[in-house]
Amino acid sequence: MAFGIPVGVAKGIKGNYDARRAYGLSCSPRQAAIAWKRIDYLCSLLFSQEA
Secondary structure: OEOOEOOOOOOOOOOOHHHHHHHHHOOOHHHHHHHHHHHHHHHHHHHHHHO
């Protein structure tokens, strides 16, 4: 629960496997930001060597 709102996908509902799998494979905005900063850093290194 986050701020009184359930987070995730309910268990035990028939046919809900795909929704639970998609939720499990997703990443949070915070995780995506870390990956994006790493890509941005590596690109800056690459472009600074070309100049």
